Amino acid sequence: MIGESLPRLEDAALLTGRGRFIDDMDLPGQAWVRFLRSPHAHADILGVDDGEALTVPGAVALLRDSLETGPLDNRSPVRRRDGAPLVPPPFPAFARDRVRYAGEIVAMAVAETAAAARDMAEAVAVDYRPLDPADTEELFEWATGDAAEVEARFARAAHRIRIPLANNRISAAPLETRGALAEWDARDRRYTLFAPTQGPGQVQEALAKALGAARADVRVITPDVGGGFGMKNGIFSEQVLLAHAARLLGRPLKWIDDRAEAFLSDYHARDHDTVAELALDAEGIFLAIRTSTRSDLGAYATGAGPVIPTDGGSRMLANVYRIPAVHAETVCRLSHTTPITAYRGAGKPEYGYIVERLVDEAARKLAIDPAELRRRNMIRPEEMPWRTPTGLVYDSGDFAGNLDAALELADRAGFAERRRASEAAGKLRGFGFASYTEPDGYKDGRVTMRFDEEGLLTVTLTASSNGQGFATTFSQIAAAQLGLPVEAIRVLTGDSDIVGRGSGAGGSRVTTVAGAATVRASERIVEKGRRIAAAMLEA
Known part of the structure; x- marks a missing residue:
C-alpha cells in the first residue's frame, strides 16, 4: 500500500x-x-x-x-x-x-x-x-551566528563576493x-x-x-x-x-x-532587501557567508511576519554546502503597507535564493563552472550526519549526486548546440540551476484514531487540507499499518469541536509529523487488539 x-x-x-x-x-x-x-x-x-x-x-x-x-x-x-x-x-x-x-x-x-x-x-x-x-519605524533587530568568526574568515579570504538582492513583495x-x-x-x-x-x-x-x-x-x-x-x-x-x-x-x-x-x-509576503557576502579561498572553497537584511513587515506585525526573515529562513543559510561559519542580521520595520505573513516556505526559499545567487556570482567572478563550484563545496554523503553552523542536522543526502542526475536529465552537455540553434533563430536561451533543501517536521502532529461498532476507522487530523490530499495520504498510511482496505477508513479534518487543539497545515510538516503519529497510534491499536484477542481466546 x-x-x-x-x-x-x-x-x-x-x-x-x-x-x-x-x-x-x-x-x-x-x-x-x-x-x-x-x-x-x-x-x-x-x-x-x-x-x-x-x-x-x-x-x-x-x-x-x-x-x-x-x-x-x-x-x-x-x-x-x-x-x-x-x-x-x-x-x-x-x-x-x-x-x-x-x-x-x-x-x-x-x-x-x-x-x-x-x-x-x-x-x-x-x-x-x-x-x-511616517518615517519607517524600526520594530526590532535580530541576529544569529558568529560575527567575529565570520569577520576573521573574510579577512583572510582570497575572494569576497558581495551582492545586493531585493525579494519583492507578493500576494499569495x-x-x-x-x-x-x-x-x-x-x-x-x-x-x-x-x-x-x-x-x-x-x-x-x-x-x-x-x-x-x-x-x-x-x-x-x-x-x-x-x-x-x-x-x-x-x-x-x-x-x-x-x-x-x-x-x-x-x-x-x-x-x-x-x-x-x-x-x-489578504496578507502579503516577502519584501526583503538584503546585502549578501560570500568568502572563498584561492581554490574556490567556501569559508563563510553573511547577510544583512531589512524586512518590511507592513503596518502591523502578524504572528508569522517576524519569523520569516529571522529564525524561519536563516537556518538555511548554509544550504547544501560545507560553509563553516555564518552570520545573519535582520532589521524588521513597520511601514504603511499591507501586513506580511507566511507564504510557501516562509523564509527558507528566500535564504536559499540568497545563497544560490552568491554561488552563481562567485562562479562568474572566479571563472569556475557553476556546477563544479557547487559540487566542490557540497556536503558529501560520507560526511553525514552533518551539523550546519545554524544548528540543523542533515541525516543523509547525496547533493552532488542529485546535481549530476539533474544535469544529465537536462542534457547540459547538449546545451551549447541548442543555444546556437536558438541564436540562429533570433532567440535567447539560457541554462540555470539551483540547489535547495529545507527542514520540516516542526511543531505537533496530533492524530486521533477510533473504530466504530461497524468496524469503520476514523482518523482525525488538526490540519485542514488545502489541496494536499490528506484523506488519501492518511487512509493509505493507516491501511498499510492495520491491514484495512482504504474504503474502511475515513479522515476527518476541519472542525475544532472534533479535532481539538493543534497546528494547521504548513511548513511541509503534516505528512512527516502527523503521518508518524498515525503510525504510532496504529501500533497502539494493534497492541491493544492483541491483548483483547488474547483475553477473548484465553491465549
Missing part, C-alpha cells in the same frame, strides 16, 4: 462539483457583508457619513462605532538581538481614528444580498485627512479567495465561524481571544479549501468582525472576498 499509486479519494467529489467551499455555504436568515476599506496608506478619519447607504433596498446596518473587539493575536516566538522577547504593537481589527495602510477596514455594510451590501458601501462617504508617510493569490460565514447561538451563547483555514484549532484560539470569549465558546469549521499557501494559516480582521457583528445583529453574516479586494485585504 505504501509506495503504490492510489487514486486520490478526494477527487471524485471535487471533479463532479460536489465539493463544499465557503461560497457554497449558507445559513437560514443570513445577511451579507461588504467591508469599507481605506484608499489611503496613511490618513486621519475625520468622520463617516452614512449618506444614502441605509436607504439602499435591502440595507440592514452600517457598523462602525458599535464594533468593539480586542486586537488580533500577533504574538511571535522571535526574540530581539539582545534576547528580550518581541512584543509588537497591538493589531486592531479595524481603523477607528487613523488608517495605516490602503485596504485597512473602516466600517462594514450589512444587507440582505451581496449586491445590496456593495451598494451600501459605495454610498458611504468617509472624510479622510491624508497624512505624509490562492484560487479560492477568502470568505467567512459567522453565526451566534443565543441559546448556547456560542460563536460558530465557517472559514477556509489551514487548521481550525489555531484560528479558534485567536478568534476567542479577540472576541473576549472562552475557547470552548467558539467553534471554527473549515470546509474544502481552494489553496492557502500559508496565507490562510492565521487570524484575519474580517473573521473577528463578522463573528462580533453576528452577535450584535442576532443573525448569521456572510462575506466573500472578490479578487480585487483580495489584493488589498
Whole structure:
C-alpha cells in the first residue's frame, strides 16, 4: 500500500462539483457583508457619513462605532538581538481614528444580498485627512551566528563576493479567495465561524481571544479549501468582525472576498532587501557567508511576519554546502503597507535564493563552472550526519549526486548546440540551476484514531487540507499499518469541536509529523487488539 499509486479519494467529489467551499455555504436568515476599506496608506478619519447607504433596498446596518473587539493575536516566538522577547504593537481589527495602510477596514455594510451590501458601501462617504508617510519605524533587530568568526574568515579570504538582492513583495493569490460565514447561538451563547483555514484549532484560539470569549465558546469549521499557501494559516480582521457583528445583529453574516479586494485585504509576503557576502579561498572553497537584511513587515506585525526573515529562513543559510561559519542580521520595520505573513516556505526559499545567487556570482567572478563550484563545496554523503553552523542536522543526502542526475536529465552537455540553434533563430536561451533543501517536521502532529461498532476507522487530523490530499495520504498510511482496505477508513479534518487543539497545515510538516503519529497510534491499536484477542481466546 505504501509506495503504490492510489487514486486520490478526494477527487471524485471535487471533479463532479460536489465539493463544499465557503461560497457554497449558507445559513437560514443570513445577511451579507461588504467591508469599507481605506484608499489611503496613511490618513486621519475625520468622520463617516452614512449618506444614502441605509436607504439602499435591502440595507440592514452600517457598523462602525458599535464594533468593539480586542486586537488580533500577533504574538511571535522571535526574540530581539539582545534576547528580550518581541512584543509588537497591538493589531486592531479595524481603523477607528487613523488608517495605516490602503485596504485597512473602516466600517462594514450589512444587507440582505451581496449586491445590496456593495451598494451600501459605495454610498458611504468617509472624510479622510491624508497624512505624509511616517518615517519607517524600526520594530526590532535580530541576529544569529558568529560575527567575529565570520569577520576573521573574510579577512583572510582570497575572494569576497558581495551582492545586493531585493525579494519583492507578493500576494499569495490562492484560487479560492477568502470568505467567512459567522453565526451566534443565543441559546448556547456560542460563536460558530465557517472559514477556509489551514487548521481550525489555531484560528479558534485567536478568534476567542479577540472576541473576549472562552475557547470552548467558539467553534471554527473549515470546509474544502481552494489553496492557502500559508496565507490562510492565521487570524484575519474580517473573521473577528463578522463573528462580533453576528452577535450584535442576532443573525448569521456572510462575506466573500472578490479578487480585487483580495489584493488589498489578504496578507502579503516577502519584501526583503538584503546585502549578501560570500568568502572563498584561492581554490574556490567556501569559508563563510553573511547577510544583512531589512524586512518590511507592513503596518502591523502578524504572528508569522517576524519569523520569516529571522529564525524561519536563516537556518538555511548554509544550504547544501560545507560553509563553516555564518552570520545573519535582520532589521524588521513597520511601514504603511499591507501586513506580511507566511507564504510557501516562509523564509527558507528566500535564504536559499540568497545563497544560490552568491554561488552563481562567485562562479562568474572566479571563472569556475557553476556546477563544479557547487559540487566542490557540497556536503558529501560520507560526511553525514552533518551539523550546519545554524544548528540543523542533515541525516543523509547525496547533493552532488542529485546535481549530476539533474544535469544529465537536462542534457547540459547538449546545451551549447541548442543555444546556437536558438541564436540562429533570433532567440535567447539560457541554462540555470539551483540547489535547495529545507527542514520540516516542526511543531505537533496530533492524530486521533477510533473504530466504530461497524468496524469503520476514523482518523482525525488538526490540519485542514488545502489541496494536499490528506484523506488519501492518511487512509493509505493507516491501511498499510492495520491491514484495512482504504474504503474502511475515513479522515476527518476541519472542525475544532472534533479535532481539538493543534497546528494547521504548513511548513511541509503534516505528512512527516502527523503521518508518524498515525503510525504510532496504529501500533497502539494493534497492541491493544492483541491483548483483547488474547483475553477473548484465553491465549
